[in-house]
Amino acid sequence: MLRPTIEQDAIAWSHRGDRAALERLLLACTALSSISASAAIALARANECPLAALEEAAPPFVDGERDAFAAWRDAARASQATGDPGPLLIALEAPQPAAPERSFASLPAELPSGALPPEPARPVATPNRPFSASALNMFVDCRRRWFFRYVCDPVEETDSPAASYGTAFHAALENFHAEFPRPTEELRAEMAQRLDALIVAAFDRARSTFATAVEVELQKERARRTAVRYIEWLCERARQLPFEVVGIERRVAPTIGGHQFVGFIDRLDRLDLDGSIAVVDYKTGSIAESAKEYRERVRRFEDFQLPFYYWSQELAGERVSRLALLPLKDHTVPIAPIELEVVGAGATPRDNGTRGTISILDLERARDRMVEIGDEIRGERIDRFAASEDPESCAYCIYTLSCTDRPQAEPERFSR
Ligand code: SF4
Structure with a gap:
C-alpha cells in the first residue's frame, strides 16, 4: 500500500507536470539508493534537463539501478503523456529489488569528494509554466515569495481552515448552479433547501482537510448561514437583472502577448438584458471594501485576477460588461458584491459603494502589464528576487x- 503523499505526488506530476513531486517520486523508488536518487536529481537540476530524460546526464548508478531507473522513467513518461498517475503508481507499488548499499565513498572517482568551494552566484532560470493571475499577483507583491513558491517549491502547503472552507463552498456552489442555471424568485424555497443540502455534503466530503471534527462543524455552520444570505442576494439579483449561468469553474487558457495564461473562472452569467457576460469570482477571504478600492488596486497593477478573466472571455469572442467579486465569508451581513461595470475610454468613473465602473483603458493597461511581467519572468534570467518592503505582505x-x-x-521595530 503506497503512502497517500505518493499518490498525491503522482497526481501532481501527471496532471500538472509538477517537477518537485516527480523528484519526491524518484526518492520513493526503493530500487534506487537515496544517494543515487539524490545524485540524479542534482544532475538533472544542474543540467536543466527534465528528470525523465536523464540518460544524457549519466547519473552514477550501480548495477541494477540503471534498469530500475529506466522502468521508473518510462512509467513517469507514460503518466505525464496520458495524464493518468496509474503507470507511476503501479511501477512504485510493484515489488522492487532492494537498493544496493551505497555510501559516498562508493561514488565514482570523477565525482569530487570533501568540502567543495561555494558555487559562484548565477542568475536563476524560471520554470516554463503557464502564468496564473495569482502567480502574477504574488510576483508584484513579493518577488522573494514568488521565487520560493514557483522556483524552489520547497514547502508542501497544508490546507488552512480558511482554504478548506473556500474549497468546500466552491464545490457546493458548482453543483448548485449546475442544477439551477436560471435562478428565480419562484424557486427560492427549493434553491435554499438544495443549497443547504449541497453545503452539508461538500463539507462532509472535505472532512479530512480540516484539523478537527469541531472545526468541520463550525465551518459548515458558517457556510450554511452564509448560503441563506446567498439565496437572498441571488433572488434579488435575478429580479433586477435576470441572467442565466453559462459557465461554472470554467477553465481558461488564453495566449496573451505571446504568453500562455491559465485560470478557472468561478461563474459566468449571461445577462438577459443585452446578452453580455458578467464574470463572477467567489471570495471566501477578505476583499476590497468598495468598487473604488478594487479598481485602484487594478490601476496600481496589484491585482490581475478580474482583468485576466475579462481578457480571457473577450478573446473567446464574448462581450464582458461586468466584473464581480462575490463575498462568501461573513454570514452576519447581507451579501454585497464588489461589482465593476466596464465602460468606454472616455467615461468618467462612477462609484457608489460596492458598485462602480472600470474603464477599458484600465483593463488594457492591466493586460499590457501582465505581458510585461511575463516577458520579465521568461526573458533574461533573474539574478535577484527582492523581498517585499511591506510587512503586511508577510x-x-x-x-x-x-x-x-x-x-x-x-x-x-518598536520593541528593539
Ligand atoms: S516573509 Fe515577507 S518578504 Fe519574505 S518571502 Fe514572505 S512575503 Fe516576501
Whole structure:
C-alpha cells in the first residue's frame, strides 16, 4: 500500500507536470539508493534537463539501478503523456529489488569528494509554466515569495481552515448552479433547501482537510448561514437583472502577448438584458471594501485576477460588461458584491459603494502589464528576487522562517 503523499505526488506530476513531486517520486523508488536518487536529481537540476530524460546526464548508478531507473522513467513518461498517475503508481507499488548499499565513498572517482568551494552566484532560470493571475499577483507583491513558491517549491502547503472552507463552498456552489442555471424568485424555497443540502455534503466530503471534527462543524455552520444570505442576494439579483449561468469553474487558457495564461473562472452569467457576460469570482477571504478600492488596486497593477478573466472571455469572442467579486465569508451581513461595470475610454468613473465602473483603458493597461511581467519572468534570467518592503505582505507567508530579508512589522521595530 503506497503512502497517500505518493499518490498525491503522482497526481501532481501527471496532471500538472509538477517537477518537485516527480523528484519526491524518484526518492520513493526503493530500487534506487537515496544517494543515487539524490545524485540524479542534482544532475538533472544542474543540467536543466527534465528528470525523465536523464540518460544524457549519466547519473552514477550501480548495477541494477540503471534498469530500475529506466522502468521508473518510462512509467513517469507514460503518466505525464496520458495524464493518468496509474503507470507511476503501479511501477512504485510493484515489488522492487532492494537498493544496493551505497555510501559516498562508493561514488565514482570523477565525482569530487570533501568540502567543495561555494558555487559562484548565477542568475536563476524560471520554470516554463503557464502564468496564473495569482502567480502574477504574488510576483508584484513579493518577488522573494514568488521565487520560493514557483522556483524552489520547497514547502508542501497544508490546507488552512480558511482554504478548506473556500474549497468546500466552491464545490457546493458548482453543483448548485449546475442544477439551477436560471435562478428565480419562484424557486427560492427549493434553491435554499438544495443549497443547504449541497453545503452539508461538500463539507462532509472535505472532512479530512480540516484539523478537527469541531472545526468541520463550525465551518459548515458558517457556510450554511452564509448560503441563506446567498439565496437572498441571488433572488434579488435575478429580479433586477435576470441572467442565466453559462459557465461554472470554467477553465481558461488564453495566449496573451505571446504568453500562455491559465485560470478557472468561478461563474459566468449571461445577462438577459443585452446578452453580455458578467464574470463572477467567489471570495471566501477578505476583499476590497468598495468598487473604488478594487479598481485602484487594478490601476496600481496589484491585482490581475478580474482583468485576466475579462481578457480571457473577450478573446473567446464574448462581450464582458461586468466584473464581480462575490463575498462568501461573513454570514452576519447581507451579501454585497464588489461589482465593476466596464465602460468606454472616455467615461468618467462612477462609484457608489460596492458598485462602480472600470474603464477599458484600465483593463488594457492591466493586460499590457501582465505581458510585461511575463516577458520579465521568461526573458533574461533573474539574478535577484527582492523581498517585499511591506510587512503586511508577510502576514500569511509560509516562508517567513526562510526569509532573512523580510521587513520587520511595526511592533517588532518598536520593541528593539
Ligand atoms: S516573509 Fe515577507 S518578504 Fe519574505 S518571502 Fe514572505 S512575503 Fe516576501
